[in-house]
Amino acid sequence: MQSLLISLSKTAQVMPSSKETGVHSVFRILFIECMQEISSFNPVLSSYDKFRIDRGNSMLQQRGLNTAVGGALQVLEAASDVVVVPGFGARSDSAGPLAADSWARLSSDILKVVDQNAAEIDGVYLSVHGAMGAENELDPEGYLAAEIRKRIGPDKPMVMSLDLHGILTARMIEATNGFAIYYTYPHHDFADTGARAARLLLKLLRERTATNVVRVTIPALVRGHELITETGIYGRFLDECKALEDSGEALAAGLMIGNPFTDVPELCSQVVVVTDRDPAAATAFAEKLAAKFWANRDIMQAHMTSLEDAIAGANAATGSVLFSDAADAPSSGSSGDSNLLIKGLRDAGFTKSVLAQIVDPAAAAAAHRAGVGATIEVDLGGALDRKRFTPMRVSARVKLLSDGKSRLETMKISLDAGPTAVLTFENFTVVVFSQSVSLFDRAMYYSNGIDPVEYDVIVLKSPHAEHHMYDAWVEKNYVVDVAGSTSANLPTLGHTVAARPMFPLDLGVTYAPKAQIYRSTLTPDANRDGAAA
Numbered sequence: 001m002q003s004l005l006i007s008l009s010k011t012a013q014v015m016p017s018s019k020e021t022g023v024h025s026v027f028r029i030l031f032i033e034c035m036q037e038i039s040s041f042n043p044v045l046s047s048y049d050k051f052r053i054d055r056g057n058s059m060l061q062q063r064g065l066n067t068a069v070g071g072a073l074q075v076l077e078a079a080s081d082v083v084v085v086p087g088f089g090a091r092s093d094s095a096g097p098l099a100a101d102s103w104a105r106l107s108s109d110i111l112k113v114v115d116q117n118a119a120e121i122d123g124v125y126l127s128v129h130g131a132m133g134a135e136n137e138l139d140p141e142g143y144l145a146a147e148i149r150k151r152i153g154p155d156k157p158m159v160m161s162l163d164l165h166g167i168l169t170a171r172m173i174e175a176t177n178g179f180a181i182y183y184t185y186p187h188h189d190f191a192d193t194g195a196r197a198a199r200l201l202l203k204l205l206r207e208r209t210a211t212n213v214v215r216v217t218i219p220a221l222v223r224g225h226e227l228i229t230e231t232g233i234y235g236r237f238l239d240e241c242k243a244l245e246d247s248g249e250a251l252a253a254g255l256m257i258g259n260p261f262t263d264v265p266e267l268c269s270q271v272v273v274v275t276d277r278d279p280a281a282a283t284a285f286a287e288k289l290a291a292k293f294w295a296n297r298d299i300m301q302a303h304m305t306s307l308e309d310a311i312a313g314a315n316a317a318t319g320s321v322l323f324s325d326a327a328d329a330p331s332s333g334s335s336g337d338s339n340l341l342i343k344g345l346r347d348a349g350f351t352k353s354v355l356a357q358i359v360d361p362a363a364a365a366a367a368h369r370a371g372v373g374a375t376i377e378v379d380l381g382g383a384l385d386r387k388r389f390t391p392m393r394v395s396a397r398v399k400l401l402s403d404g405k406s407r408l409e410t411m412k413i414s415l416d417a418g419p420t421a422v423l424t425f426e427n428f429t430v431v432v433f434s435q436s437v438s439l440f441d442r443a444m445y446y447s448n449g450i451d452p453v454e455y456d457v458i459v460l461k462s463p464h465a466e467h468h469m470y471d472a473w474v475e476k477n478y479v480v481d482v483a484g485s486t487s488a489n490l491p492t493l494g495h496t497v498a499a500r501p502m503f504p505l506d507l508g509v510t511y512a513p514k515a516q517i518y519r520s521t522l523t524p525d526a527n528r529d530g531a532a533a
């Protein structure tokens with residue numbers, strides 16, 4: 001923090017404060033980032049160590065990256081009346097719930113930075129995912145937003161960027177002045193969303209706009225291919241939100257579907273609109289869209305194939321097929337140690353080539369101890385989620401060893417799976433990681449010397465990947481119905497916390513859309529005293 005405080009005080013000397021000039025010549029905007037998505041059904045707690053922490057200026061390393069912070073930086077650093085105050089950034093791969101002591105440490109680290117800067121800043125940009133969950137706090141982002149609000153007072157605008165899989169809670173809405181939400185899935189508009197949030201924040205800072213947030217919750221959880229925004233019906237719903245935002249009738253509009261694996265009280269799907277106009281039009285829009293979403297809930301479910309049928313399909317195929325193991329998708333918060341697909345293929349006597357990935361720290365360590373070329377006897381899988389998976393004994397050759405470091409193809413952010421090994425046995429090639437990382441692209445295959453196109457069956461531990469990565473060239477993509485803490489077979493998961501009834505967890509759910517309206521105002525005069533408050 002030392003260097004940040006020094007650089008801030010220098011900035012303050014150069015820039016006349018609003019008190020001196022009587023008009024607001026410069027807005028200081030504090031950047032706070034706290035991102036993680038969890039599955040409540042993953043038995044492995046995550047910890048502080050899983051986060052990449054950026055204090056002060058090291059947040060600026062996201063300049064030019066396709067991340068929300070990267071996009072917000074691009075807009076705000078280009079504005080002549082803004083000084084960016086990089087505060088604290090924490091981002092983690094998806095995982096199990098955050099351990100209580102880790103959440104205590106993380107939230108206190110963040111709020112300390114807010115305390116240090118609260119008096120000097122004029123607004124806050126808060127980059128969150130929205131689907132965090134800690135052992136002792138089921139609405140971490142709401143807690144943070146409320147605690148930041150307490151510290152900065154009522155008159156400094158705070159705007160969030162959110163993932164469409166986030167759970168936007170009443171507490172989050174009440175503590176902030178607006179937000180921007182992703183429009184794409186598989187996601188690629190990270191920077192664009194950060195930029196939209198930043199432009200909204202600028203408008204609020206310059207014009208002191210009063211806003212209404214219109215929120216219509218929908219008791220439905222959805223999965224499946226209709227959620228792919230380029231081709232699916234969910235994309236058409238988001239088009240309507242985008243059109244409303246682009247027309248200027250709304251400052252922001254979105255349709256969030258939550259992360260169905262984050263079992264928290266306000267888990268739901270919801271239409272949300274931020275407007276600076278009379279909320280009647282936004283209310284009509286949101287209620288109508290919510291009704292349309294509800295009417296289409298049945299088709300927005302995953303079309304899954306039994307393992308037996310998927311194997312039969314792979315046997316009959318003339319080209320490569322993809323086995324999507326959405327049930328064990330680390331990017332949705334699972335443990336990554338499911339061996340159900342490779343075990344099923346092996347038990348069925350499948351003989352074509354199979355490529356897969358798995359988290360198994362002991363097997364990776366054994367391979368590193370033995371060295372390249374060695375043959376080792378190891379248990380593969382079932383290392384973490386022991387209730388769902390059982391270890392599978394293999395005699396494998398260590399084909400390659402690596403440090404497990406890579407970079408996501410889309411966002412170019414770093415991945416660290418720890419010591420990693422490529423093991424081969426029979427017709428199987430399996431990349432074994434020491435810890436889970438997002439596996440929704442090809443990064444961890446490429447960085448371990450493997451090209452998926454060379455295999456007959458490729459296991460993807462994700463519900464989806466960008467089209468060109470697999471779907472463009474595989475003969476068939478089977479979403480295989482097997483157990484896992486992120487299974488698209490939602491009723492099998494065992495939600496206990498989310499508000500009920502909820503489709504498709506409960507039968508016979510009825511619904512009539514009803515908007516809630518949250519109003520936020522900014523005192524016009526606060527402008528003059530803001531920076532020196």
Ligand SMILES: [Zn+2]
Nearest residue numbers: 163164165187
């Ligand atoms: Zn997401």
